[in-house]
Structure formats: C-alpha cells, structure tokens
Amino acid sequence: MNLSLASPPRTLFEKIWDQHVVMPRSAGPSLLYIDRHIIHEGSFHAFKDLRARGLTIRNPQQVFGVADHYVPTTSRDPNDAITAEIKEVILKFDDNMKWSGAHYFSIKDPQQGIVHVVGPEQGMSLPGSVITCSDSHTSTHGAMGAMAFGVGQSESMHVMATQTLWQAKPLQMRVELNGKPAAGVGGKDIILAVIAKLGVAGAVGFAVEYTGSALQWLSLDDRLTMCNMTIEAGARSGLIAADDLVFNYLYGRNFAPKGAAWDQALREWQQLPSDDGCHFDQTLSIDVAQLSPMLTWGTTPDTGLAIEGVVPDPSALSDPHARDAALAALAYMDLTPGTALSTINIDRVFIGSCTNSRLSDLRIAADILRGRRAVVPGIVVAGSMLIKQAAEAEGLDKVFQAAGLEWREPGCSMCVGINGDLALPNERVASTSNRNFVGRQGPGVRTHLVSPAMAAAAAVTGHFTDVRTLMGQQ
Ligand code: SF4
Numbered sequence: 473m474n475l476s477l478a479s480p481p482r483t484l485f486e487k488i489w490d491q492h493v494v495m496p497r498s499a500g501p502s503l504l505y506i507d508r509h510i511i512h513e514g515s516f517h518a519f520k521d522l523r524a525r526g527l528t529i530r531n532p533q534q535v536f537g538v539a540d541h542y543v544p545t546t547s548r549d550p551n552d553a554i555t556a557e558i559k560e561v562i563l564k565f566d567d568n569m570k571w572s573g574a575h576y577f578s579i580k581d582p583q584q585g586i587v588h589v590v591g592p593e594q595g596m597s598l599p600g601s602v603i604t605c606s607d608s609h610t611s612t613h614g615a616m617g618a619m620a621f622g623v624g625q626s627e628s629m630h631v632m633a634t635q636t637l638w639q640a641k642p643l644q645m646r647v648e649l650n651g652k653p654a655a656g657v658g659g660k661d662i663i664l665a666v667i668a669k670l671g672v673a674g675a676v677g678f679a680v681e682y683t684g685s686a687l688q689w690l691s692l693d694d695r696l697t698m699c700n701m702t703i704e705a706g707a708r709s710g711l712i713a714a715d716d717l718v719f720n721y722l723y724g725r726n727f728a729p730k731g732a733a734w735d736q737a738l739r740e741w742q743q744l745p746s747d748d749g750c751h752f753d754q755t756l757s758i759d760v761a762q763l764s765p766m767l768t769w770g771t772t773p774d775t776g777l778a779i780e781g782v783v784p785d786p787s788a789l790s791d792p793h794a795r796d797a798a799l800a801a802l803a804y805m806d807l808t809p810g811t812a813l814s815t816i817n818i819d820r821v822f823i824g825s826c827t828n829s830r831l832s833d834l835r836i837a838a839d840i841l842r843g844r845r846a847v848v849p850g851i852v853v854a855g856s857m858l859i860k861q862a863a864e865a866e867g868l869d870k871v872f873q874a875a876g877l878e879w880r881e882p883g884c885s886m887c888v889g890i891n892g893d894l895a896l897p898n899e900r901v902a903s904t905s906n907r908n909f910v911g912r913q914g915p916g917v918r919t920h921l922v923s924p925a926m927a928a929a930a931a932v933t934g935h936f937t938d939v940r941t942l943m944g945q946q
Pocket residue numbers: 540541586587588607608609825826827883884885887888906
C-alpha cells in the first residue's frame with residue numbers, strides 16, 4: 473500500500489477552505505468562493521460604491537439583507553427611529569435591497585431579526601459553507617459547521633460584485649471542552665472562561681474549532697453563543713463540526729436544501745468533521761465541570777471571572793502595560809480591588825443581542841424571573857420575530873413583564889445602541905451582549921457581560937448574584 477498517495481488528515485476548517493479556493497496562492501491571500509453573504513443597514517457604503525461603479529449584485533440568490541442594527545425596538549415602524557438620520561438609513565436599506573433583487577428581511581418582515589440569529593434560523597447557514605457578513609460577530613454561524621467571518625464594507629462590496637473574496641488562510645486552534653457543565657453554567661460562561669484564558673489577542677491569526685465531551689451537554693444555542701464570542705479572543709472564525717443536533721435543526725428550513733438535494737448535502741456534511749490525527753497549531757483544554765457562572769469586571773471581554781471571585785488588584789501584574797490597562801479599566805468601571813463580585817450593585821439589565829437572544833436564552837432568564845420582581849429597569853429583546861412569537865406562545869413575555877422588564881421588538885438594541893437603546897451615563901449594566909468596551913452602551917456606561925441566567929439573577933437582587941442560589945426556589 474502506498475501511503476504517500478493518501479491525503480493527509482485535515483481539520484474541519486481546512487476541508488471547507490480547500491473546497492472553496494478559487495485561486496490558490498502559496499504566499500498571501502487566496503481567492504475564496506463565498507456561498508452566502510449577509511448584510512444589514514450599515515451596508516449603505518458598500519451599495520454606494522457598487523452603484524457608483526456601475527456594478528450589480530452578481531448573484532442575488534446568495535445575498536441576504538436583514539434590518540437589525542438601526543431599527544427601533546419599540547415598534548416596527550421606521551418613523552419611530554430616534555432621529556431623522558437613523559430613519560433615513562433604514563429607508564435607504566429598503567431602497568438598496570429593492571434595487572439588489574436579493575432576499576430581504578425588512579423591519580416589517582415577520583421573519584426579521586438579528587443577522588446572526590436569522591441566518592441559522594432561516595437555514596442560510598449550512599455546514600461546510602463559507603459565510604460572510606458585514607458584522608464582526610459573523611463567527612456565530614460557525615456553530616452550524618460553517619466557515620464564517622466578518623468583513624468590512626469594501627470587502628462586502630467585493631463579495632456582492634464577485635461572490636468571492638481574497639483571504640489569508642488562518643492557523644488552526646483546537647479548544648477542547650471536557651466534562652459536564654454544572655447547572656447554572658452555559659455557553660456564555662464557557663466562552664467567557666475561554667476568552668479569559670486566551671486574552672483578547674490570544675487567537676489572532678487562528679480559526680478556532682471547539683471539540684470535546686462537553687459539546688454533548690450544550691444546546692445549539694449555547695454553541696452559537698460560543699462561536700459568536702470567539703472573535704473576542706481575536707480569532708477569524710469559531711466553528712464546531714455539525715452533528716445530528718445541527719442537521720435536525722436545519723431540516724426543512726427556508727434556505728436549506730430539500731428532497732434529494734438534502735440527502736446529498738447530508739452525505740457531504742457528514743464527511744466534514746476533522747480527521748483523526750489532523751494537525752492543530754495550538755490546543756487549549758478546559759474542564760468545564762469546574763466552571764462557575766461568570767461575569768466580566770473590566771472593559772475588555774477577557775476580564776471574565778467566576779462569580780465567587782473578587783475584583784483583581786492591578787498591582788499584582790508585572791507587565792506595566794497590562795497594569796496600566798487594568799488601572800484604567802478599574803477607574804472607568806468605578807471598582808476597587810478586592811471587592812467581592814457578588815456585592816457589585818447594578819442599575820439596569822439587558823437581555824438580548826446575537827449572543828444571547830434565542831429561545832433557550834429567554835427560557836433560562838424567564839425561569840429565574842418567574843414569580844419574582846426585578847428591582848432595576850431592563851429590557852428583553854428577542855433575537856427574531858420567530859423567537860418572539862415562540863416565546864409569547866409559551867407566555868415568556870408575560871413572565872418578563874410581570875417581573876417589571878420591558879418586552880421589545882427584535883433588533884441589535886443595547887448591544888451597540890445605534891438605534892438609541894442606551895443606558896444612562898455612569899449606569900452599571902448586567903448585559904448578555906458580547907462587548908463591554910468603554911462607551912459601548914452609552915457614554916460612561918459600565919457594562920458587565922453575563923449569561924441570561926446571571927442577568928436575570930442580578931435583576932431580581934439588584935447586584936451580581938450566583939444564579940445557582942436562586943434556581944428552583946420559586
Ligand atoms: S447584536 Fe451586536 S454584535 Fe450582534 S449583530 Fe447586532 S450589533 Fe453586531
């Protein structure tokens with residue numbers, strides 16, 4: 473037997489990459505075929521350039537527009553946008569999408585939602601596909617077994633005009649998650665722990681594949697949350713090999729293959745998981761059974777700590793740059809070293825964003841809030857109209873409202889606040905979103921990233937609380 477003829481074992485990412493290279497280059501970027509490209513209202517720059525150059529969308533059937541970043545969450549009427557300029561952006565997107573001939577989920581569409589929620593929900597995000605979107609958190613779609621990455625507006629224009637993109641092949645990182653997570657610990661806690669280990673630049677230049685026994689205990693929503701935030705460690709993509717959980721979820725969805733095409737696709741998808749013996753440039757292992765519910769204390773997503781912890785002391789850091797950054801973060805967050813995280817009071821909660829606005833996220837939050845009252849204001853923003861409808865069918869909206877929280881229409885909302893959903897200056901927010909940067913949720917606003925369960929727990933106690941102490945007590 474001539475072993476030299478056998479193809480070397482490849483990772484999931486490498487298999488997808490190899491299938492999509494149109495023009496390989498031994499050095500520098502290769503030209504990749506893009507299966508599906510998703511855009512939002514911020515695409516006006518790309519459309520302006522495209523139209524100015526006399527170009528059109530090369531393949532409208534592979535482009536999807538979703539209105540989410542600028543839309544009001546108080547209604548489905550663009551006239552309720554906070555400013556005339558924001559309304560103009562929403563209407564401009566309507567105009568551009570009509571011109572493009574591509575699929576469009578407008579603010580009034582019954583299947584509208586956040587780009588990274590709508591993609592999997594509509595079956596746009598398929599195993600083995602290459603997906604681009606003009607939003608940083610495009611890595612979310614990697615949970616469906618896809619290679620997905622965010623692009624800027626000029627790259628977005630390139631994809632719309634050519635259905636291809638020049639990309640440098642990243643290195644391969646495996647994050648092995650073993651053990652069964654404790655009750656009260658979910659995908660958000662796990663990814664905050666991963667980012668805390670890696671740091672915000674620890675995965676720069678890598679595609680990260682999650683493997684390990686813990687995956688069997690995690691829902692698809694948990695996986696989407698983890699891939700979503702993988703870019704907060706600097707990675708280009710996060711991905712997980714598709715299995716029956718993904719296949720069953722996708723079956724029959726709008727843009728998934730049907731009939732014989734489904735059978736054929738399924739056979740191909742089942743060949744995609746990383747081969748035994750494939751090479752990863754770096755491996756990180758985490759025993760998730762040891763994790764507690766997490767929250768961030770600082771102004772970068774890698775500042776996650778277990779709820780039992782205390783605010784760290786920057787003077788313990790030997791690196792002067794890290795020490796200065798930690799001191800600046802503490803000053804902005806108005807925190808003192810040694811303070812128990814569970815004693816930090818909050819002013820507001822936000823349950824939503826493409827990280828944590830899916831049905832299981834809402835169910836988990838509602839389980840904590842049921843029969844209790846929030847002592848701080850807050851909003852709950854479902855990830856899509858379909859999720860909102862499903863949540864209402866289960867009565868979750870009533871649980872949130874009875875607890876004193878607002879139940880809003882789908883959109884990015886307080887994740888980024890472009891639509892005006894912002895906290896007040898100096899407020900401290902327990903937020904299920906993905907970024908705690910300075911000013912992300914408004915000038916002077918202090919954002920702590922948490923899971924939906926931890927956000928709900930903080931809402932009812934008024935301070936960060938180990939959600940496990942509230943579980944099953946109602
Ligand atoms: S919710 Fe936030 S991260 Fe997600 S698509 Fe919207 S702005 Fe981007």
